[in-house]
Amino acid sequence: MIDYLPLKRFPGSRKPYDDAVNSVCQECGVGCGFVAYLEQGRIVDIQGEEGHPISRGRLCARGVSFSGLLNSYERLEKPIYRKSPKHDPEEFENWETGLDLLAERLKRTRDINGPEALLIGCDPEAGLDFYYGAKRFAELWGTPYVINPLDEPPRIHERSFSNSLCYEWLNSACILLVGADPASTHPVAFGWILEAQRRGTKIAVVDTRFTATMSKADFAFTIRPESENAVGMALMKILVNQESYRTDLIQERFLDSDSWLESFERMDIATAIELTGVSNQKIEELARLMVKTQPVQLITSKMLAFLKGYGIWETMVEAMGWSRVTGGGWYPLDSGRPLIDVGKDIRSSGKSDSSTTIFGYSDAKNLMAKADSGHGAPIKAVICSGNCIDDYFAPLERYFDSLELVAYFGAFQNQTCSISHLAFPAALWPERDNLYFTNDRVVCWAKKIVSPKHNFRSGLYFWMGLADRLGFGEHFPWKTDQNQPDHRAFCNWVLSQSPLTSAFNMDLLESGSADARLITWPYVADDSQEDQRLKSLPVPRQMEPTFALPFGEIPDKDPDDSYSFPLDLEFPSVISRSLVPDFEQYSSQRPGATYNLQLNPETAESLGINTGDIIYVHGARKIVEAVAWINRATPRGMVYSNRPIGENRVLVYRKGESSEAALSILKELLALK
Amino acid sequence: MKTYMAQDLEKFDGSDGGQVLVAVNGKVYDVSKSNRWGKGLHMNMHGAGRDLTQEIRSAPHGLDMLERTELVGSLIEFQENYSESSGSVMQKHKNALLIDASLCIGCGACQAACTLEHELPEGPLTFRIIRLGPIENADNLSMSFMPTTCFHCDKPACVAECPTGAMQKREDGIVFSDLEICIGCQTCSIACPYGIPVLNPAIGKIAKCDGCKERVELGMWPACALICPTGAITFGSCQTVVQDRQHREAVRLLRMVQIR
């Protein structure tokens, strides 16, 4: 086989340094290796780690820019308290006073409203120790409401083991990306896709708007928002009709394969395709490509996990025989974390009876909506992290005014910080020891790179302090001799709580040897096996396949909404918030300062809007002002905002013009009845 | 301080009872006086006269191992952009930064690396990614990215117009502004046909690609080339990068006709 030998690279740092630390970038799920060069404890240079098997010395913009964030003037330096968002903040010299106050306020809320009045939001920025700490705390406290935007319905998460490491994509004949734009969100992983393409792999992309990833595709089309899984269903239907699936495999792997097949035979493909807004031919062409070029590697974005019919992707790779072969399989982005139940021991000792069902952010929306309609007002207190109000809590923002207590654990003085009663300065990932799972399901133990300033504390410190004050201290026993949280012991314990990860331990992860750095979960330690990862895949067992959705019965969008608010509003997905979500944003200085709305040229022209105009973005509940940007990447019926507005359907018009006129123009343009 | 190449270092392994040198993190230490290092072998594992950066990271005592040792120089990897001629006088070769726009995804890593390397504030763009599109192309859209930085022109207009002589062209072709002399008048920005030099508002002087001249001198690739996640930027002697490009293309064509 002829091969191309890449040019020899000459890495290194020219800056004077007295220490060099190898670590793993935690800005996204690729987990690139890098070397941080330090002088007197300060980062002076960051270079990719040449020997890292996934990143090969490369990094993306976020991977070198994080050091700038550590010393950002926007960091929250001290815990603060304010009576209400309108009052000026008071600073505390230390955390302890702040935690005392938080504990007292929480108790008061519980006495009046019960423990379930507490909602906890866990941002990826806060780290896994905050998340696991929160889960455990919630169990002790007695609230089921812990949100992590990366949590997803458990069934698939637990079961699907067809993941590959991204360099194995080189062996794919075809890579299909659905709703995913790794060129913007996971650039280093995308490097492997381009390399595969150079070797002849076909790249197909389906997304709601034109993306950087799409610009490199061999075959691509755009679909309506939230219809990604419908594309999967339509593809599966075509593959079933043509009998392209592997009869032997579905019989062996699927429970009740006959009714599964039957459900697809009955499926109403016309409605499914109508939902997606593309033509039959495009979907058929894509199906043909996938049959011609096998195995196919499917890569899907996290957002798909929250839509109906998500399981279709896993079912598809199993039915087509693409799973458990190199170069094939299903790779859901940002889903590399196993589900670990950190409250088992508490429940079994009878301290708690709350269940472990995952409480996702759509559930939170429902919960708050219930409060809206006066059916019980469940939530009175929120503990949150990251800039959640501008992110996964955006749809809940309007409820925040009525809350008795908002406590914020975060590194920056952002919008969320400014509406909170209590705010606690958090350490960022380079300032703490972290357990980390990459998209590839690699388990990492990444030590801190720099020492945090005195007031920057970890999530474990936060929960432990709170637990101590509320009498749950015995359930957070991971302390060092100096009575500080022992992250290593805690994470070791977390890993031991799931059979998927219990074979890991810190000694193995810390050994830092070349073999230890790419061990994925589920992991079975067995020295006699050369390729531990392959051997650790569980023996294929029968699974419940995902059936065809009854499309005839699914109503489209809420008809009222689509009548008065004709445009779909999209924004960078929750998961990529901490990332540079879009290729345009890199150059726009401080994303998040204002709303920036992209419109299709035709839509803009009919409304008389030009780039730079101030426009109103009008939703069912909210109107915001935004700067218009005309851009062909956005399809006609959609507008794209740089940040969430808390709406999904909107009407857009120029400042000073009438909304009725705009509505009738848009209806005509989009041919709405 | 002296600079050593890996092959120079090998002579100092202490086997002849002479000086014992080891290299860690690009620095060369004289460990002859350390009793831990005995006859050039430390704990019978780490041989002297070698680069021990990797080993030392897995060593229990890390860098303390080099206590009571003396820093004597820095280590240079084999450098293709230098050639030895007439004794120890090195001559600079011309290098090329080759940008393959077809691989660029507009991620901006090159700019971020440049910003860190040159300690620039947020704002001045030394490595611009020009996005072309999306434009309509048949019934599809298409879009491409054009990474653009200084061309280090043969007859640089910026150098010709610079009133202070800060902007200059080095022997190896690199065009850079000497910031000690630069007054930030931005005449070069106007003179440059591509508008490459920009003002660094933090120091009131010019920010422009300086070819990572200091890194290149140490034998390293420029920061942007190393970081680029898709390999769109490569670096080396003019011959190497062109050959690499040819090779890459040839392999791609061969693969097209071959059955994979």
Ligand code: SF4
């Ligand atoms: S691709 Fe992800 S892990 Fe790699 S450097 Fe960029 S943000 Fe970090």
Ligand code: SF4
């Ligand atoms: S780092 Fe590479 S891919 Fe990214 S913008 Fe620069 S040239 Fe393009």
Ligand code: SF4
């Ligand atoms: S700054 Fe402009 S004129 Fe000067 S060398 Fe660079 S490209 Fe040429």
